[in-house]
Amino acid sequence: MADNPQPELDYPQTPAAPERSETPPTRKGIKRRLFLAGTALVAGGGVFALWWADSSARSKAKALVEGKGEHAFAAWVKIAEDDSVTIYSPHIDFGQGSHTALGQMLADELDAAWDKVTVEQAPADLAFANAALAKGFLPLMVGETVAGLIPDAVIGMMARAMPLQITGGSSAIRFTGEVAMRKTGAAVRAALVAEAAQRLGVPERELATGDSRVTHAPSGRSLRYGELAAGAAQRPLSSDPVLKTRAQWKLIGKPIPRRDIPAKVDGSAVYGIDFTLPGMRVATIAMAPVRGGKLESLDEAPALAVKGVEKVVRLDDAVIVVGKGYWQARKGLEALAPTWSDGGHGAISTAAIYAAQARLRQSAQKPDNESGSGDVEAALSAAGARRIEAEYRVPFLHHAMMEPFALTGHFKDGKLHLWGGLQDPLSTRTRAAKAAGLAVEDVVFTPMIMGGGFGRRFPDLVEIIDQVAVLAMQVPYPVKLIWSREEELRHGTYRPQSSALLTGAVKDGRITAMRIDYVQSGSAEGEVPFIYDLPAVSRRHFAYRSNQIDGPWRSVNATQLGFYTESFIDELAAAAGEDPYRFRRKHLPEGSRHVKVLDEVARRASWGTPLPAGVGRGIAIVESFGTIVAEVVEAALKEDGTPKVLRAWAVVDCGTTINPLNAEAQIMGGLIMGLSSAMGEQVTLEKGAVVERNFTDYPILKLADAPPVVDVHFIDSGAKTGGIGEPGLPPASPALVNALAALTGKRIRTLPVLAQAKA
Amino acid sequence: MAIAFTVNGQPVSVTVEEDTPLLWVLREELGLTGTKFGCGVAACGACSVQVDGALVRSCSLPVGEAAGKAVRTIEGLKAADGTLHKVQQAWIAAQVPQCGYCQSGQIMAAVALIEQVGTPSDAEIDAAMTNICRCGTYPRIRAAIRAATGAAAAATAASVPAEQGDA
Numbered sequence: 001m002a003d004n005p006q007p008e009l010d011y012p013q014t015p016a017a018p019e020r021s022e023t024p025p026t027r028k029g030i031k032r033r034l035f036l037a038g039t040a041l042v043a044g045g046g047v048f049a050l051w052w053a054d055s056s057a058r059s060k061a062k063a064l065v066e067g068k069g070e071h072a073f074a075a076w077v078k079i080a081e082d083d084s085v086t087i088y089s090p091h092i093d094f095g096q097g098s099h100t101a102l103g104q105m106l107a108d109e110l111d112a113a114w115d116k117v118t119v120e121q122a123p124a125d126l127a128f129a130n131a132a133l134a135k136g137f138l139p140l141m142v143g144e145t146v147a148g149l150i151p152d153a154v155i156g157m158m159a160r161a162m163p164l165q166i167t168g169g170s171s172a173i174r175f176t177g178e179v180a181m182r183k184t185g186a187a188v189r190a191a192l193v194a195e196a197a198q199r200l201g202v203p204e205r206e207l208a209t210g211d212s213r214v215t216h217a218p219s220g221r222s223l224r225y226g227e228l229a230a231g232a233a234q235r236p237l238s239s240d241p242v243l244k245t246r247a248q249w250k251l252i253g254k255p256i257p258r259r260d261i262p263a264k265v266d267g268s269a270v271y272g273i274d275f276t277l278p279g280m281r282v283a284t285i286a287m288a289p290v291r292g293g294k295l296e297s298l299d300e301a302p303a304l305a306v307k308g309v310e311k312v313v314r315l316d317d318a319v320i321v322v323g324k325g326y327w328q329a330r331k332g333l334e335a336l337a338p339t340w341s342d343g344g345h346g347a348i349s350t351a352a353i354y355a356a357q358a359r360l361r362q363s364a365q366k367p368d369n370e371s372g373s374g375d376v377e378a379a380l381s382a383a384g385a386r387r388i389e390a391e392y393r394v395p396f397l398h399h400a401m402m403e404p405f406a407l408t409g410h411f412k413d414g415k416l417h418l419w420g421g422l423q424d425p426l427s428t429r430t431r432a433a434k435a436a437g438l439a440v441e442d443v444v445f446t447p448m449i450m451g452g453g454f455g456r457r458f459p460d461l462v463e464i465i466d467q468v469a470v471l472a473m474q475v476p477y478p479v480k481l482i483w484s485r486e487e488e489l490r491h492g493t494y495r496p497q498s499s500a501l502l503t504g505a506v507k508d509g510r511i512t513a514m515r516i517d518y519v520q521s522g523s524a525e526g527e528v529p530f531i532y533d534l535p536a537v538s539r540r541h542f543a544y545r546s547n548q549i550d551g552p553w554r555s556v557n558a559t560q561l562g563f564y565t566e567s568f569i570d571e572l573a574a575a576a577g578e579d580p581y582r583f584r585r586k587h588l589p590e591g592s593r594h595v596k597v598l599d600e601v602a603r604r605a606s607w608g609t610p611l612p613a614g615v616g617r618g619i620a621i622v623e624s625f626g627t628i629v630a631e632v633v634e635a636a637l638k639e640d641g642t643p644k645v646l647r648a649w650a651v652v653d654c655g656t657t658i659n660p661l662n663a664e665a666q667i668m669g670g671l672i673m674g675l676s677s678a679m680g681e682q683v684t685l686e687k688g689a690v691v692e693r694n695f696t697d698y699p700i701l702k703l704a705d706a707p708p709v710v711d712v713h714f715i716d717s718g719a720k721t722g723g724i725g726e727p728g729l730p731p732a733s734p735a736l737v738n739a740l741a742a743l744t745g746k747r748i749r750t751l752p753v754l755a756q757a758k759a
Numbered sequence: 760m761a762i763a764f765t766v767n768g769q770p771v772s773v774t775v776e777e778d779t780p781l782l783w784v785l786r787e788e789l790g791l792t793g794t795k796f797g798c799g800v801a802a803c804g805a806c807s808v809q810v811d812g813a814l815v816r817s818c819s820l821p822v823g824e825a826a827g828k829a830v831r832t833i834e835g836l837k838a839a840d841g842t843l844h845k846v847q848q849a850w851i852a853a854q855v856p857q858c859g860y861c862q863s864g865q866i867m868a869a870v871a872l873i874e875q876v877g878t879p880s881d882a883e884i885d886a887a888m889t890n891i892c893r894c895g896t897y898p899r900i901r902a903a904i905r906a907a908t909g910a911a912a913a914a915t916a917a918s919v920p921a922e923q924g925d926a
Contacts, residue, residue, distance in 0.1 A: 095858030095894055257854055264859030265850045265866060266843065267793020267833035274792035282787070307776065325787040326796070327779045402797050402805060402860040402893050451795070451860025452893050485798040661854055665899065669857055672895030695802035695891060704885035706897040 064123055071233035073188045076122075076180055077106060079233075083212050083226035085112045088122040091176060092423060093260065094401075094450035094457070096725045097662035098173060100258045104658060105177045108251035109185030109244060111209040112225065119259060124425030124445040173658055174626055174721040186241035188232070195232040196223050246656075246718070253716075255661035260449075272420035272448040273406035277478040280408065281310060283322040284329045284482050285467060286336070287491050290688035292343030292547045295319060303332035312336075313471055320471055326482055345547035345688035350497065353546050353685070354393055357499045357519035360542050367540035369523040372515075374536025379513030385505040388575050390568060392502065393750040394560045395682035396494035397553050398692075400700055403451020404488045405464045408480040409472030411436075416443045416472060421450030422465070423457040431459050435469035454673075455552035461493040489698055490690040493551025494683050496520040498560045502568040506576040511587055514572075516564055517542065521550040524557030529623050530565070531594050532587040547688060554673060555726035558624035562730030563678075563737075563751070566620035570738045571747065580738060581607050581619050593653050593717055594621060597630045601651035604711060605632035615646065616743025620734035626722030627654040631671060631731040633707075635739040643740055643753060645675055648707040650731075653715045654722040660714060667728035668710040674732025676701035680754040699754070764825045766791065767835025777823030781815075782806045784822045785832060793833035793863045797891070804890030807864035807871075808832050814871035833863035836870065846870050849907035857894035864890045869904050878908040 062072040065088065072078040078086045087106050093099040103119035189209055196214035197204040200221055208215050215222040246253075263269040288294060300312040303321050308328030313320040319338050323329035380387055407420035409432075416436050422428045425447045433440040450457060459465060468481050483491075498520035505512045513536040518524070523541040530537055553559065573583035581602045588594045598621050602608070611617060614636050621630035634647045650667050657663045680699040684691045692698045737748045748756050763772040766789060773788045785791045785808070794817060797805030801816040808817045809831040836844040843851070846869050856862045865888070872879050872887040879887065884904055892900070 095856070097857070257851070260859070261851055261854060261856050264856040264862055265847045266837060267791070267863050269859060270792065271795075271860060273796065274786075276787075276790070276792075325779075325783055327776075327783045330799075400893050402795070402803070402858065402891070404796065450858060452858040454893070482796070485800070665854065665857060665896070668898055669895035672897060673893070676895070694800050695798050696800060700803075700891045700893060701895075702891060703888045703897040703900060706895070708881060708901055709898050 060125070064125060071229040073184070073191065073233055073237060076184045077110070077188060079188075079225050079229040081226040081229060083113075083116050083224050085110070085117045085212070085225070087117060087119045087181075089119055089176075090122045090180075092121060092421070092425070092447055092450065094421065094423075094453040096666060097258050097659065098177075098725075099260065100256060101173055101658045101662060102177050102181050103259075104251040104254070104256055105173070106181040106185040108249055109182045109241075110189050111211070111250075112185075113212040114251060114256065116212055121425075121447050124429055124447060174655075174723055177658065178721055182243055183239075183241060184237075186243050187237040187239070190238055190241050191232040191235040192225055192228045194235055195228045199223065199228070199231070252658055253656065254659070256659055258662060269449055271403055271406075271451050272408075273403055273451070273480075273482060275406075275408050275419045275448060275480065277408065277410065280478040280480055281322050281324065281475070282326045282329055282480050282482060283313075283320050283471065284326060284333055284484060285318050285320045285487060286333055286338065287318040287463075287487060288340045288343070289490065289690075290340065290342040290345050290547065291491070291549065292345050293317065293340045293688075294343065296339045296341050298336065298338045300336070302335035302337075306332040306335055308332075311475065313474060315467065315470065318467065320467065320481065322471075322475065322479060330484065342688050343547065348547055348688040349686050350395065350684040353497050353544075354499055357542075357544050358391070360544050361499075361501060361517050361519050364542050367517070368543040369525065369541040370538065371525045372530070372536075372538035374513070374534070376513045376515050376536040376538040379536040380503060380505050380515070382505070382507070382512065385507040385512050386575055387503065387505045388571060389501060389503040390571060390747075390749055391499065392564045392567065393499040394495075394497070394563060395684065395751060396492075396497045396548065397559075397677050397681055398489055398492045398494060398683050398698055399452070399454040399456035399551075399553060400489070400681075400695075400698065401450070401452030401454055401456055404485055405462070405483040406480060407464050407468045408478060409468040410478035411472045414442060416469060418443065418445045418465075418468065418472075419448055420445075420464075420468075421448045421453075421457065422459050422462060423453055424459050427459045428462075428465060431462075431465045432469040435466035436473050454554040455556070456493065458552065461549065461551050463491070485694050489683075489692055489694060492683065492690075493549045495553030495556075495559060495677075496522070496548075496550040497546070500560075500564045502564060502571075504568060504572050504575075506572050509576050509578060511572055511576075512536065514538075514568070516540070516561075516568075518561070518564065519544045520557075520560070521545050522557070524561050527556060527624065528558045528561040531621070531623050531628075532569075532584075533589050534587060546685075548685075554670065555624055555729040558622055558726070558730040559674070559677070559733070562620070562622035562624070563733045566622060566731065566734030567737055567747075567749065570618070570734075570741065574741075579608070580742075584619070584621060593715075593719060594623070594628055596715060596717070597621065597628045597651050597653050600713060600715060601630040601632050601649055604651065604713060605634075605647075605649040607632065614743070616739040616741070618735040618738030618740070618742060620731035620738060622727070622730040622734075624723075624727045624730055625725075626720060627652060627724065627727035628722075629653075629667065629727045629731055631728075631735045633675075633732070633735040633739045635736060635743060637743070643679065643736070644705055645707045645736065645739075647709070647711075648675075648732075648735075649711040649713075650728060651713045651715065652724075652727070653717050653719065654724055654727070655717060655719040656721050657714045657716060657724075658721075663714065663724045664712045666724045667712045670726060670728025671710055671732045672701060672706050674729040675706070675736055678733035678736050678751055678753055679705070680752050682752050682755060762822055762826045764828050764830055766830045767832060768829075773822065775822060778821045780818050781808070781810075781820045781822045781825050781830065782817040785817065785830075791832050791834050795860055795863055797861065797864075802891075803861070803864075804868060805861050805864040807867040807890065809867065809871060812871075812874070814868055831867075833867060836866070844870065846873065846903070846907045849903040853899045853903040853906060855896050855899040855903050857896055861890055861892045861894075862896075865892065865896075865900055869900070869907070873904070873908055878910050879904065 069081040099119040308324040309332035311322040321332040500518035504514040795805040797803035801819040806818040
């Protein structure tokens with residue numbers, strides 16, 4: 001399958017490339033790294049040098065992908081003489097469908113026949129660093145005006161310097177797709193037209209394209225793209241080609257089936273954990289139970305006595321057992337009784353973290369970050385205003401990607417080869433090189449299909465890269481390290497445990513002020529716009545860190561900020577004696593996209609109509625990653641008193657929907673993941689260590705408890721394209737607790753719901 | 760010692776410890792990696808296969824207990840001519856998989872359910888389909904099972920009032 005590159009059993013060679021060694025980017029780190037790279041460039045290079053670097057990267061990309069009879073245009077597309085078109089995605093696809101959607105965007109502008117198009121993962125090489133992503137993020141950092149002044153060549157060099165090949169932040173379509181894919185398709189089409197005009201001796205304006213051909217209607221002559229590719233590839237590509245209008249789209253906006261699905265229903269798709277090599281051994285690992293702890297003592301003998309166990313490797317904070325297969329390695333590991341230090345974190349517990357967060361909020365001299373407008377304090381204490389406050393709490397959340405971490409390594413002929421699935425192939429190489437003590441060009445990484453990610457596979461948060469790099473340097477054979485589910489669950493980079501105090505006032509049916517004081521590791525306001533138009537609003541962040549490493553978890557900070565804000569709006573509506581939908585509506589800017597989204601979800605869910613006895617209805621709206629989503633949930637209580645979601649609706653404005661079939665799946669999946677987390681998921685700590693062991697005590701929502709159908713509707717507003725992978729999640733948890741409050745009269749302010757129901 | 764059984768109709772014999780879970784024999788000894796490792800404690804169902812027609816979570820079945828039996832995996836659902844099983848076809852038509860990792864197990868569970876009860880009701884689907892999908896594909900799983908058995912879409916579908924211009 002084109003979208004599912006099978007692993008090559010030989011060892012792919014990546015040509016040496018000049019690299020800059022920087023630590024790999026996190027989602028947040030992208031911004032910081034862009035600044036660093038930009039500063040270095042301003043200090044170090046003239047415009048000519050930058051232009052040269054860019055074109056040299058282009059020739060290298062061509063050299064990497066061009067086979068016989070194939071002609072590469074820029075980094076992202078090649079056309080073969082048999083008319084087949086190959087599109088290279090700098091994003092990995094772990095189920096979010098972006099390979100197909102990015103392919104649609106380029107192929108549409110190219111006017112290529114879809115059945116001749118394949119989409120492949122771009123090689124983990126600097127020549128395929130994602131300049132479009134840098135270009136997409138730039139205006140968010142420095143503003144549109146300044147961003148517009150930075151030449152593309154500079155941006156390309158910045159992307160290579162970072163190096164940038166990340167997937168995250170719901171960025172593939174809105175940045176890479178809009179900036180790189182559509183423009184490249186249009187520029188290549190223009191080059192094909194120019195070539196055809198010269199060959200046929202006719203003016204370009206008499207030529208039309210379609211179905212991978214250039215046609216001259218007046219003479220009835222036409223040329224295939226395959227015939228034109230060699231000549232067209234020699235032509236310069238316009239950096240500002242004319243894009244199609246919406247009316248001209250043939251593939252964008254169409255429900256095209258995903259290319260990777262057939263291999264995922266017959267068992268033939270090869271994920272990282274499935275990869276195998278002749279003579280390969282399998283290893284598994286136990287890490288210090290307390291994050292920050294170290295290995296203190298170990299008797300290796302019991303593991304080595306287990307049949308099939310070959311080797312025990314000690315790391316600073318872990319023990320690895322290598323065996324003939326996973327089961328032998330696992331039995332060997334279970335035979336060991338290592339002792340560990342707790343790194344001084346033995347007193348940390350879930351309750352202690354919440355208590356410390358509350359103390360910090362009450363005692364801090366000033367917040368670490370603050371945003372908002374108006375005089376909140378005055379409005380809160382104004383005469384005649386009804387003031388309410390409430391504390392909300394959300395726990396650490398595990399990503400629970402279904403494929404546990406697995407990475408294969410082999411050090412051979414001076415090169416470290418790695419095979420596995422990670423969210424940024426380029427920075428995977430950088431991290432592995434550092435751990436192995438090698439130069440970056442001596443690490444070759446082959447990206448594989450991933451069984452989910454949800455934010456867990458950003459290389460700078462993935463210890464297995466170091467573990468495999470160190471392990472592979474010590475053994476003569478290829479070795480695959482697999483984390484057990486228990487290790488995966490207990491050593492996550494969780495959605496942070498966070499708490500907040502919300503204060504608000506209502507007067508004459510309107511909110512006069514709202515304050516959100518929230519405590520967690522990082523600031524979140526920049527990511528999650530405050531959508532309501534209030535006379536006074538303040539969001540204040542207080543920084544608190546535990547011994548855990550907080551990571552991005554699908555939709556990142558929009559989960560907890562969305563939960564806090566959208567739950568509390570319902571509390572304010574209740575205080576004002578108003579309907580939650582109409583109350584939201586009158587505080588949103590009149591005529592805004594938000595109002596349209598909210599109105600449509602209310603209409604589709606028949607908001608306001610009578611419900612059967614025992615059913616409650618809740619609504620919420622959150623904007624994240626450039627997309628506005630409103631959701632309605634209807635919930636009831638089961639015989640055992642636990643909630644069940646009966647029906648759900650989502651209305652989405654992401655500007656333009658590239659592939660409605662896939663976008664629906666993403667919104668539906670996000671909504672269900674949001675319900676799952678709100679209902680039962682929590683990672684708790686005792687004595688510094690994670691309590692939960694496996695799916696037996698970390699319950700993921702199952703089919704019987706998910707809504708049988710989720711009605712997903714898109715409003716094609718034509719606004720700037722937004723993300724789709726994450727924004728469906730945040731409204732789900734507040735919509736659920738709002739429905740339960742409507743049903744039972746009891747407001748749940750601490751997640752998960754099931755823990756409260758039991759308490 | 761050697762343990763003999765059949766996999767997808769083919770006789771196989773493996774020399775492994777009897778307590779080795781069938782999952783790891785399928786994946787590492789026989790190269791059938793369509794059956795996935797998810798939790799190791801029979802909680803998620805990613806490793807679901809059939810043994811003598813019964814749905815089994817192979818991570819928790821010692822291979823010794825499969826001796827002499829018929830094992831069927833995701834790779835064995837296709838007909839000899841390569842035609843996909845009707846459940847697999849329904850999975851493609853409904854565009855069920857996202858990351859796809861749990862889907863071998865989901866499909867094996869759906870096939871077992873349909874072979875057992877013919878056309879399952881929503882309640883029977885709820886009771887039988889207990890595998891975990893982190894991507895949240897459940898509504899499409901339900902739709903695909905119903906489509907594969909010729910049943911109408913879920914009876915409890917979210918209803919949407921009609922309005923002019925509403926698709």
